[in-house]
């Protein structure tokens with residue numbers, strides 16, 4: 458077996474701790490050699506507080522960039538300029554222009570760029586895509602409702618420009634939608650509820666049209682306490698497919714379908730190793746484009762101020 462790929466995690470926050478570090482530790486294709494974060498640290502490896510210092514003086518390693526999207530462009534370009542293979546969290550950048558700039562830089566530098574969409578690796582998504590292939594899809598309904606205080610405690614960046622607000626989880630649903638329903642998709646109407654003290658929405662409703670004018674309706678809401686809802690329902694030829702639990706559970710006509718047991722982030726790192734080995738990149742901006750279009754044509758309504 459070849460030597461493990463040295464890798465550093467940049468931005469030691471919630472998702473780095475919850476998912477990236479355990480997935481790297483469990484994958485023999487990788488070896489964690491450093492962490493880079495202004496405040497967060499990781500035991501057992503050298504820690505750096507500044508990316509440029511790490512790139513200049515630290516071990517040469519691939520990079521998992523786990524910072525918020527608004528902090529991604531400059532860090533991604535620095536990593537690429539240093540010749541590092543790069544995995545980036547979703548959303549891939551704060552704007553479409555930024556991710557195009559990052560993608561071009563990676564292509565010119567000849568590094569692997571993997572813009573991850575973790576929800577596409579949820580266990581039910583690939584079987585759902587395969588089952589839907591070739592069927593005539595009549596309607597899609599997305600319900601993505603969660604409690605922002607539970608999932609983003611104390612995070613200020615989500616409310617600032619480039620922070621996406623409820624599109625931060627909502628884009629996960631859009632990443633599944635664009636995987637199981639490939640082809641053109643455009644927003645026809647959007648309503649964005651924006652707290653009076655914030656720059657980004659806490660609630661969104663979206664109407665879209667997919668390939669062959671398939672109607673898609675989505676509701677994203679960050680104000681749901683109690684049970685959390687991450688569901689997609691697809692009506693096709695008199696039958697109904699449900700993805701529940703963010704894509705982890707697949708049902709067809711109300712019956713559960715067995716799905717693979719691999720978690721999202723272990724699958725992401727397996728794919729990253731394959732991309733590095735074959736010197737390929739994987740970047741899809743379709744989910745980000747839908748968010749951008751919703752911001753462009755959406756009607757914004759000021760709602761109650763948000764306090765954490």
Ligand code: NAP
Nearest residue numbers: 468469470471472494495496497524525526528546547548
């Ligand atoms: P987080 O807890 O705020 O962690 C991000 C870390 O990035 C911070 O702890 C911070 O560490 C560092 N950072 C560098 N520049 C920053 C800046 N300008 N503003 C804020 N932090 C900065 O956020 P997260 O929840 O891990 O989310 C990070 C990314 O992962 C987002 O793109 C998010 O969509 C994605 N994601 C999150 C989840 C989740 O459940 N939270 C799930 C899947 C994907 P230092 O202060 O130490 O530098």
